[in-house]
Every structure is written in structure tokens, then in C-alpha cells.
């Protein structure tokens with residue numbers, strides 16, 4: 599029998615990428631759940647489900663990922679991003695299941711000039727970041743065999759920055775994009791490969807998990823348009839200018855790049871460069 603792999607939030611970007619990599623692979627017995635069949639905020643339901651299914655590993659891809667939405671309703675953000683993983687952690691340790699939980703660059707303040715490693719101090723500045731950090735802490739507290747992967751600027755099958763830019767390019771000759779926020783665009787497919795690489799191991803712990811290389815949102819957009827052969831221009835604007843145009847938006851970190859130090863130390867997965875990953879995605 600294959601590895602019993604339970605994926606929560608299976609309809610999201612990362613959930614879909616994991617499905618596409620494992621569906622035809624006999625090594626895995628894939629069990630996907632999303633909010634309509636298993637709401638991860640429901641403690642009793644999560645425990646009962648995991649007790650019954652007894653997976654070898656749970657990958658928690660479920661989250662409240664709308665940063666502005668989390669700012670408006672912090673309690674809901676905490677319910678999904680903190681209580682949810684707590685429930686999965688409790689349930690996983692009851693049956694000896696490995697838990698792979700996904701977190702974010704937003705646990706950092708997003709300042710400075712050096713990519714943050716797993717050993718740097720955190721300090722979230724947004725409701726989303728605070729709720730995700732609380733989720734990490736619950737996982738460490740209640741799961742026995744845990745991996746936490748912090749990713750950033752994720753794009754896959756679903757609503758994401760790449761799709762938004764491509765749809766803006768359909769209707770506009772010029773698109774305005776901030777050029778003073780830097781990070782690591784990461785494809786859901788690359789993150790899914792990294793997740794699968796950890797499943798058979800006992801290399802538990804906290805990992806930074808982003809594609810290699812750093813760029814601004816404006817540079818990322820230029821690369822997307824270049825790869826698609828679009829002539830749409832990218833107007834570089836500052837975050838201050840963006841905030842003037844969209845005052846309701848939550849503040850975003852200026853420098854949120856991560857360094858995948860743990861993967862390097864453990865001789866683990868090596869992510870593609872962000873340019874190769876976006877080329878694979880659009881190709």
C-alpha cells in the first residue's frame with residue numbers, strides 16, 4: 599500500500615499542485631479535503647476524521663490567504679490560520695501522523711536588506727502574519743512529527759498575482775506595479791515538489807521554501823509579459839503611490855525575501871530560480 603497522503607485545502611493553489619503530482623503515482627494514496635467536507639476550524643470533526651482515516655502524512659494547504667480580508671476580520675484569520683493547524687496538530691499526534699504545515703514570509707517584519715533564514719527573529723506586521731505565526735507555534739506545541747514550510751509570493755492554479763497581471767494586460771496598454779517591494783516569486787509546483795521530498799524523511803523542523811532569486815513585483819510583471827510576448831508596459835510605482843490609489847489595502851512588506859537555509863543544511867530540495875519557475879508555469 600502507498601503512502602496515505604491527506605491534503606487539507608485541496609482546492610487551493612498548493613493543494614491542486616500536490617494533487618497533480620501524486621494522482622497518477624501509485625506510491626501515494628491521495629485523500630483531499632476542503633472546507634465543505636472538513637472545516638479545519640472544527641476541532642471535533644478534525645480529530646474524528648483523522649482518527650478514522652489514519653493518514654501517514656497530512657499536508658495542511660488550508661488557510662485564509664486574503665491579506666486585506668485578514669486585516670478586516672482578524673478573528674476569522676486566527677480561526678483558520680491558527681486554530682485550524684492547532685486542530686490538525688492535535689489530531690496528527692493522536693495517530694502518529696506526520697504533519698506538513700505551510701506558513702509565510704509575512705511572519706517577518708519585511709524590513710532590512712538580507713534574506714531572512716529560519717534562525718532569524720520573527721515580527722509580523724499584519725493580521726495575516728500574526729495569525730500564521732500563531733499557527734506555526736501551535737504546530738510546534740501540539741504536533742509530534744512536524745515540518746513547517748514558509749513560502750512566499752505563491753502562484754499556481756487559482757487566483758494569484760500572475761493571473762491578475764495577465765488579465766490587466768488584456769485591457770490596458772500600461773500596468774502600474776510597485777517596484778519597492780522585493781521577494782521570491784514561488785510556483786506552487788515547486789513548493790509541492792519540496793513538500794513531497796520531505797514526506798519520506800525524518801528531517802523535521804522549520805524550512806524556508808521559496809524559489810531561488812529576488813525581484814520586485816514590477817520586475818516579476820515584466821518577466822511575465824516578456825514570456826507571454828506581450829507589449830504591455832509596466833509603470834514602476836512606489837508603495838506610497840499604490841496606497842494613494844488603493845487606500846483600503848493592507849501594508850505589504852518592503853523586503854520579504856527568504857533564504858532556504860534549512861534545505862541547504864539538510865542537503866534537501868533545491869528550488870528552481872524564479873525565472874525558470876515562471877517560464878515552466880507559463881510554458
Ligand SMILES: NC(=O)c1ccc[n+]([C@@H]2O[C@H](COP(=O)([O-])OP(=O)(O)OC[C@H]3O[C@@H](n4cnc5c(N)ncnc54)[C@H](OP(=O)(O)O)[C@@H]3O)[C@@H](O)[C@H]2O)c1
Nearest residue numbers: 607609610611612633637638660661663700702749750752
Ligand atoms: N498565496 C500566497 O501568495 C502565499 C504566500 C505565502 C504563504 N502562503 C501559504 O501557502 C499555503 C497555500 O496557499 P494557497 O495560495 O494554495 O492558498 P489558497 O489557494 O487560498 O487555498 C486555500 C484553501 O483552503 C481552503 N480553506 C479556507 N478555510 C478553510 C477551512 N476552515 N477549512 C478547510 N479549508 C479551508 C480555501 O477554501 P476557500 O477558497 O473556499 O476559502 C482554499 O481552497 C497557505 O498556508 C498560505 O498561507 C501563500
